[in-house]
Structure formats: structure tokens, C-alpha cells
Amino acid sequence: MTQALPGSHPGLTARRAAIESRYPHWQPRALHEHLDALLPDYGERPYIVTDELELTYADVAELSRRYAEGLRRLGVRPGDRVGILLANYPELPALKYALSRLGAVAVGFNFQLRSDELAYVLGHSGCSVLITMSSHDGIDYLQTLEAIEPGWRTGARNKLTSLREVVVLPCGDDHVEGSRLFDEVAASDPMDESVAVDPFGPSDILYTSGTTGVPKAVVLSHDSLLRNSFASALSRGFDDGWRVLFSLPLYHVFGYAEGLLATTWVGGAVMPRLRFSATDYLRGVERHRANDILCVPTMTIAILEEPDIATYDLDSLRAMFSAAAPSPEWVWTAAAERLGLSEMVTGYGMTELCGAIVVTLPEDPIGQLTEVVGRMKFGGPAGLDSASGGVCEFRVVDQESGEELGPGQSGELTWRGPVVTMGFWDGTAVIPVSEDGWLRSGDLGYVDERGYFRLTGRSKDVYKSGGELVLPVEVETFIGRIEGVAQCYVVGVPDERWGEVGWAYVVPSPGHTLNAEDIIAACKASLARFKVPKEVVIIDAEALPKTATGKVQKFRLTEVIS
Known part of the structure; x- marks a missing residue:
């Protein structure tokens, strides 16, 4: 049983005890097995709630069986990788469980990627089937596929040689012809019996920025996702029927583990939104009586700056998990005052850790949220003796x-x-x-005397903008191809709204004149929005800060214009 901490709130202690009472022993399961185990108690409760429909746990389970049978008929077999290029449509959760029933691996793709970026992850993943929306926020994904693989509708496979089938979910008023539609998959009879699936085998592949200049394909198991999501529900003390609203895309482990999966442990519901806007969050909370919202700091600030915030009925809202970048203290104070929040937390994690691995607790004082990123999550029955009850061992080591x-x-x-x-x-x-199983995070920090983690920096040359990891070498390589560019160096600069933003320092080739606005426009045309530098500084090579051996000191670049 998780021990109450000094200063713990009695209500939170009771809620944690209720969760541990319901799950006294940890049972490793595949995702679909977990869903099916919930049906006797939670089958008729709402699970997926949108403005247009409400799906119960039983509805999602039934849909997942239909999708599984439809995909089986398309040839999906255990171990196959199935690409998913979808925003937070209600079909997506059932699709995740369907792939689990088949023993297949879900590969979530960032739908902000441009054609060259998407071509890489599609080819690298080796997906046999791609399930894609027709369009979203101005991007035509069928045209994007045509740019990657001309003639894909008629079977051309010159680049994407592993891809056998493309299934299209028409969106909005899109009229789709010459493609297999998602409705054809959904129209199947329910799958009679799921295949045997190893809970410790792969469930998902999620792409994140890597150190080699290309995204890393992180493989997560069924048990790891469920175990960490359970630890979230326990640590945050979810109440029975907890309702969470978020627009964080489900190709990100934040919304996936901390929202879609974590709520299941208490028979709760999620309100996944297709895109973020402050007014949509506020309207969604009011309409669907959400108890909790998931945010990155840019979202939190936008919500707090909404001029009509006081006109919404937010009485149901109690909690917020805002993470992925630091927030100044005024943000937390304003959230408590303007949103009426009493349970606010932040955390630290990685895709490689199935999301947040440490979190602050809802009962922690507001001032602490700016100083630490949290303590090890309570594991309860899912915890390890070697980790003092947490779900993961940790060490702080010399780099x-x-x-x-x-x-x-x-x-x-x-x-x-x-x-x-x-x-x-x-x-x-x-x-x-x-070789020894230890994952080196690249993040620097220490653990204080109370067991709370404090970050001091990053050893990796990456930064996080609006919750998205950006690898500077990707942006540097792209800008370096622009005519007239001799050198380019990109660094992350702290930003109150976005956490960090990119600044590109560009050296012109001899005889060339560069325009910062033109470079930004070129980036916008070819890179995902979160990778586009906020500022471009045209600089002479002589002004670059260097070591005695001539190596550019990127960490000193911001001093050049200060």
C-alpha cells in the first residue's frame, strides 16, 4: 500500500487507497486484454467522448473486434507493423486495441511532418498497412503520399516497398476515390478470438528525435504502457470516473499514456480534441464536465490569456497536468485563480520511458512546481522493490x-x-x-533530500518547443542546402510561451546576401511547424564564438546578440 506522505490531502490518500484496493496484484496483460478485463465493471460507462458521439467501454471493445477482423482480412498478421496517420478521431483508440488483438504493432506518425520527413518514417518503419486520414489542417495526405510514391493508388511501390495497403478515413467534406476506405474495415463482423499476445512484446513504435540526425523509432511494450499509466492514475489520485480532456495527439506518449490509458484504471473517460485552441478547451470542459486537462505550457498560457475565460462554467475542473517544458510561477498561480484548480502537477519523462516517469503530487505547494519536475511515481502493485516501490530504477551518473x-x-x-x-x-x-539495460537520458540533474528530481540541463543537443523535440542538426542540414548559406547553427532559446524556440545563426557564402525572412519562409514550406526557427540571425563567420581549435561554441551563440 502506498504510504501517505507528510502533508498529504486526506481525499487524495483515500482515492489512492481505492485504486490499490481494486488492483491488489499486478497482472501483466496486452492492451486488449486490459480493456476486456474492465468490461464487467465499466462496460456501460463512457470512455471516448467527443462533441458528436459517446462510446462506452463496451462500444470500444466491440469496434476493436470489428477493426481487428477487417485488418485480418487485409492480411495483417502478428508482428506486422501498421502505420497510423490520424488526428484524435474516435476511431483511433479502438484501432489501437484492434491491433493488439492481432498481435500487430501500431506505428504512430506525426501528422505535422512534410513529405520528405514522412517518407523517411514510412520507409524506415516498414509498415505493411497505412491507415491515414484524407486531410487535416490544410494538409492533403493523399497528395502527400502521391509526392512520396507516385501512382500509389494503382499499386506502384518503388520507394515504400513494404506497404501493401492504404486505408483512408475521409475527413470533413473530403471526397475520396480510388482508395480503400476505413468504413470497409469497420464493416467486418467482430473477430471471434484474439491471438495470443505476449504482454512484454511490442505494442507501439513511436518516433522521436535522435542523436544521428534522423528520428529514433522507440519500441514500447504492452506492459510498459499499462504499468506506467497505472502509476499515473495512482500518483495523481484519480477519482472514480475521472474525466480528462486533451488535444495532445495520440502519436505522443503524453496523451496516450497519461490520458487514454491512465483513465481506464478508474473507469474514467477521455475527451480527445482534434486540435488545440483555448476556446475549444474551455468549451469542452464546460460541455463534457471534464475534471482534468493535459497541457504543455504553451497551451496553458493560451488558456489563461483567453479574454472570456470567466464566462465558462468550469466547476467540474479540478486538475491539470502541464509538462514538457518549465512554466514560470505566475502560470501556476493564475491557473489556480482563473481556472479554479486545486490539483496541479508537472513531470518529467521521455518517449523511451512511456511518458512521465516522475511527477509532482497534487498536494505539493504551487511554489514547488517551478523548482522540481517531480518524484518517482508511486507504483503500488506495479512497483519494484529495487526502486523503492517506483516503476523504474534510476541512477545519476558521471557523463x-x-x-x-x-x-x-x-x-x-x-x-x-x-x-x-x-x-x-x-x-x-x-x-x-x-548491454546492461540502463537507458542514458542525456538529461542532467540530481535528486534532492526529499526525493524530488531537479533538472540542470541537457547533454544532448536537442530542445523542446511546444512539447515537441527538435533536433538542431535536422534544421541545420535543411538551411545549409539553401543557396548562399555557408554555415548554419541552431540552438534552443528559452521562451515563456513555447518553453524553448529555435534560433538559427546563418553565415552567408562569400558574395551572397541572405534575408532572414526568406530563410524562415523556406523552412515553413518544408519543415514541420515546430521545427521552424523563430528567429534567423545573419552573422559573419568571424563573429562566431569558437574554441582555441576553431570549433563553434553553440552554447555561446546567444551572447553574440545580447
């Missing part, structure tokens, strides 16, 4: 030697345990994270 450091000493955070990724898909096989 160079790998030697473990003592309490209060800053070093690289490393992790090992059942919620750590199985490894990385390299296009043919899963490559383990390391």
Missing part, C-alpha cells in the same frame, strides 16, 4: 565515466526497469538500449 554519483550531485539521469523501452527499431530489428 564521462558512467560512475554513479551521490545524493545531491548533478549528473546524467539513467533509467532501467519494466517501463523502459524495449529498444529502437532500426528498420529490421529491435536494438536494445544498452
Whole structure:
């Protein structure tokens, strides 16, 4: 039983006890097995709620069986990888469970990617089937596929050689011809019996930025996702029937684990939104009586700046999980005052850890939310003795030697345990994270005397903008191809709204004159929005800060214009 902490709220302690009472022992299961196990108690409760419809747990289970049979008839078999290019449509959760029933692996793609970026992940993943929406927010995905693989509708497979079928979900008023429609898959009879699935086998592949200049394909198991989502519900003390609203896309582990899966442990419901706007969040909370919202700081600030915030009925809203970047104290104070929140948390995690691995607690004081990123989640029956009841072991190590450091000493955070990724898909096989199972995060920090984690920096040359990881080398490589560019260096700069934004320092080739606006326009045309630099600084090569050996010191670039 999770022990109450000093200063714990009696209501939260009781809610945590109720969760542990319902699940006294940890039972490893595949995703669909977990859903089916909930049906006797929660079958008639709402699970997926949108403005247009409401699906109960039983509805989602039934749909997942129909989708599974339809995909089986398309030739999907255990171990196959099925690509998903969908916004948060209500079909998506049932599709996740359907792939679990088949023993197939769901590969979530970022629908903000441009054609070259999408071509890479489609080819690298080796998907046999792609399920895509027809369009979203001005992007025509069928035309994007045509740019990647001309003639794909008629069977051309010159680049995407593993792709056998493309299934299209028509969106809005889109008229789709010459493609297999999602309704054809959904019209199947329910699958009689799911295949045997190893709970510790792969459930999902999610792409995230890597150190090699291309995205990493992170492989997550059924058990790791369920175990970490259980720890979220327990640590945050979800009440029975907890209702969570979010627009975070389900190709991100944040919305997936902390929303879609975490709510199931208390028979709760999710209100997934297709896109973010402050007014949509506020209207959604009012209409669907949400108890909780998931945000990154840019969203939180936009909601707080909404001029009509006081006109919405937000009496149901109690909680917010805002993470992926630091927020100043005024944000948390304003959230408590303007939204009436009493349970606010932040956290730290990675895709490789199935989302947040440490969180602050709802009973923690507001001032602490700006100083720490949390403590190890309570594991309860899913916890490890070797991790003092948490769901993952951790060590703080010296970056160079790998030697473990003592309490209060800053070093690289490393992790090992059942919620750590199985490894990385390299296009043919899963490559383990390391020989000894320890995942090196690239993040620097230490653990204070109360067990709370404090971040001090990153060893990796990445930054996070609006909750999205950006690898500077990707942006540098693109800008470097622009005519007249001799050198380019991209760094993340703190930003109150976005957490961090990219600044590109560009050196012109001799005899060329560059325009910052033109470079930004070129980036907007070819890169995902979160990768586009906010500022471009044209700079002489002589002005670049360098070491004695001539290596550019990127961390000093911001000093050049300060």
C-alpha cells in the first residue's frame, strides 16, 4: 500500500487507497486484454467522448473486434507493423486495441511532418498497412503520399516497398476515390478470438528525435504502457470516473499514456480534441464536465490569456497536468485563480520511458512546481522493490565515466526497469538500449533530500518547443542546402510561451546576401511547424564564438546578440 506522505490531502490518500484496493496484484496483460478485463465493471460507462458521439467501454471493445477482423482480412498478421496517420478521431483508440488483438504493432506518425520527413518514417518503419486520414489542417495526405510514391493508388511501390495497403478515413467534406476506405474495415463482423499476445512484446513504435540526425523509432511494450499509466492514475489520485480532456495527439506518449490509458484504471473517460485552441478547451470542459486537462505550457498560457475565460462554467475542473517544458510561477498561480484548480502537477519523462516517469503530487505547494519536475511515481502493485516501490530504477551518473554519483550531485539521469523501452527499431530489428539495460537520458540533474528530481540541463543537443523535440542538426542540414548559406547553427532559446524556440545563426557564402525572412519562409514550406526557427540571425563567420581549435561554441551563440 502506498504510504501517505507528510502533508498529504486526506481525499487524495483515500482515492489512492481505492485504486490499490481494486488492483491488489499486478497482472501483466496486452492492451486488449486490459480493456476486456474492465468490461464487467465499466462496460456501460463512457470512455471516448467527443462533441458528436459517446462510446462506452463496451462500444470500444466491440469496434476493436470489428477493426481487428477487417485488418485480418487485409492480411495483417502478428508482428506486422501498421502505420497510423490520424488526428484524435474516435476511431483511433479502438484501432489501437484492434491491433493488439492481432498481435500487430501500431506505428504512430506525426501528422505535422512534410513529405520528405514522412517518407523517411514510412520507409524506415516498414509498415505493411497505412491507415491515414484524407486531410487535416490544410494538409492533403493523399497528395502527400502521391509526392512520396507516385501512382500509389494503382499499386506502384518503388520507394515504400513494404506497404501493401492504404486505408483512408475521409475527413470533413473530403471526397475520396480510388482508395480503400476505413468504413470497409469497420464493416467486418467482430473477430471471434484474439491471438495470443505476449504482454512484454511490442505494442507501439513511436518516433522521436535522435542523436544521428534522423528520428529514433522507440519500441514500447504492452506492459510498459499499462504499468506506467497505472502509476499515473495512482500518483495523481484519480477519482472514480475521472474525466480528462486533451488535444495532445495520440502519436505522443503524453496523451496516450497519461490520458487514454491512465483513465481506464478508474473507469474514467477521455475527451480527445482534434486540435488545440483555448476556446475549444474551455468549451469542452464546460460541455463534457471534464475534471482534468493535459497541457504543455504553451497551451496553458493560451488558456489563461483567453479574454472570456470567466464566462465558462468550469466547476467540474479540478486538475491539470502541464509538462514538457518549465512554466514560470505566475502560470501556476493564475491557473489556480482563473481556472479554479486545486490539483496541479508537472513531470518529467521521455518517449523511451512511456511518458512521465516522475511527477509532482497534487498536494505539493504551487511554489514547488517551478523548482522540481517531480518524484518517482508511486507504483503500488506495479512497483519494484529495487526502486523503492517506483516503476523504474534510476541512477545519476558521471557523463564521462558512467560512475554513479551521490545524493545531491548533478549528473546524467539513467533509467532501467519494466517501463523502459524495449529498444529502437532500426528498420529490421529491435536494438536494445544498452548491454546492461540502463537507458542514458542525456538529461542532467540530481535528486534532492526529499526525493524530488531537479533538472540542470541537457547533454544532448536537442530542445523542446511546444512539447515537441527538435533536433538542431535536422534544421541545420535543411538551411545549409539553401543557396548562399555557408554555415548554419541552431540552438534552443528559452521562451515563456513555447518553453524553448529555435534560433538559427546563418553565415552567408562569400558574395551572397541572405534575408532572414526568406530563410524562415523556406523552412515553413518544408519543415514541420515546430521545427521552424523563430528567429534567423545573419552573422559573419568571424563573429562566431569558437574554441582555441576553431570549433563553434553553440552554447555561446546567444551572447553574440545580447
